[in-house]
Amino acid sequence: HNQINKTNHDELLINSNAHTPPMGPLIIEITPKEQNTIMRVGRLLAQAFDSYEDFDYISKIHLYAFQFLPERITRLLNNFSTDFSQNQYGAIVFRGLVDVDQEALGTTPPNWQNTDYKKLNIYGFICSLLHGAIPSKPVQYFVQRKGGGIMHAIIPDANMDYSQTGSGSKTDLFVHTEDAFLYNQADFISLLYLRNEEEVPSALYSIRSHGAMDNDMDALFEEIYKCPKDGNYTIENEKTNSKLTSILYGNRKWPFMRFDAAEQIFNEKVEQSPKAMKNLLSFWDKAKNLIYDKFIPDSGDMIFVNNHLCAHGRNSFVAGQKRKNGKIIQCERRQMLRMMSKTSLINIRHVTHINDPYLIIEEHYGDLFDLE
Ligand code: RE
Structure with a gap:
């Protein structure tokens, strides 16, 4: 048989005449055998290394990913890093990727500050391996939790429930x-x-769901849009708030996207120019109809996103309450683990910490935190 399997990519190119845009993520059902392999690898690595942040481990994740992950998953992720075509939605759902022992996990902490990362060690290894298969390097951002590790627990916090951050719950994100x-x-x-x-359903929105860009979208390539820092910050000075970027970039027909509906359109303090706001509103008019929110993540599911193609969010919810047989009852509060990665540490060296090339210290559009 074929030593090297061709991916679907070639077939898709042949069929590209009759093209309908992708309207939702690729959904992959992880088989019990694959899940088994993944859990075993996670346990093995957790025994071999103290932490998924161990330098010896993290600097070799590509090697470990290609050695140990089930081949189907490695192939999918490897393809995900190079396919920016009209067919690429920019998000993959892996259903049942891991088996979560709810009892061992224990009760959800009141907020992310109280996370016990020792309990989450195995998931850190597994998540970093998937990024390794891209191949991409897990990184942390000083602007989020002053770094706070390469994996962040996202937990609803009763004191921040109306915020547009991972700690929020009562408003749509x-x-x-x-x-x-x-x-x-x-x-x-x-x-x-x-x-x-x-x-809680997850929301996804891909720029590919519009199909090819037409002249209507030209305005979004202009560098005339503001984006304040996220809801964890207040807008403190005019200098950083006045930097302008485009919404779309890269290829003109099949572009990448940088977009935050809450901060760029609905944050009243953002002060877009009238022209920029007009463009953003007509863009949002189309975009909001293309949001996919049919997927409700279950325990053990992962959503893997290309952050240049696909935006994410979620509906509002009441933390710690679920509906059963028409009645509202108490439940364990939501808990999610986020990891982010960059495909090159070289291209970001001008914005990484002098002693840690995995720590990005960009504060706002090219401005750096002063950590000296
Ligand atoms: Re996010």
């Missing part, structure tokens, strides 16, 4: 590409759901 206020935002993001008993 509008679709956004991660860190739209940075030039060196994540290339890839993984969202691993440990529990989602509230059954």
Whole structure:
């Protein structure tokens, strides 16, 4: 048989005449055998290394990914890093990627600050391996939690429940590409759901769902749009708030996207120019109809996103409450693990910490944090 399997890519190119845009993520059902392999590899690595942040481990993740991950998953992710075509939605759902022992996980902490990362070690290894298969390097951003490690627990926090951040819950989290206020935002993001008993749907929105760009979209390539830092910050000075970027970039017909609906359109303090706001509103008019929100993550599911093609968000919810037989009952609060990665540490060296090329210290559009 074929030593080297051809991917679907070639077939898709042949059929590209009768093209309908991708309207939702690729959904992959992980087989029990694959899940088994993944859990075993996670356990093995957790025994061999103390932490998924161990330098010896993290500098070799591509090697480990290609050696140990089930081949089907490695192939899919490898293809994901090079396919920016009209067929590429920019998000893959891996259903049942990991088996989460709910009892061992214990009760969800009140907020991310109280996370016990020792309990999450195996998931850190597994998530980093998937990024390694792209191949891409897990990184952390000083602008989020002052770094806070390469994997962040995302937990609803009762004190922040109305915020447009990962700690919010009571308002819809509008679709956004991660860190739209940075030039060196994540290339890839993984969202691993440990529990989602509230059954909160995830929202995804891909620029590919519009099909090819037409002249209508030209205005979005102009560098006339502001994006404030996210809801964790207040807009503090005029200098950083006045930097302008485009929404679309890269190829004119099949572009990439940097977009945050909440911050760029609905944040009243953003002060877009009238022209920019008019363009954003007519863009949002189309975009909002293309949002996919049919997927409700279950425990063990992962959403893997190309952050240049696909935006993410979620509906509002009441943390710690679920509906059963028409009644509202108490449940364990939602818990998700996020990891972000860059495909090159070389291209971001001008914005990484002097002693840590995995720590990005960009604060807002090219401005750096002063950490001296
Ligand atoms: Re996000």
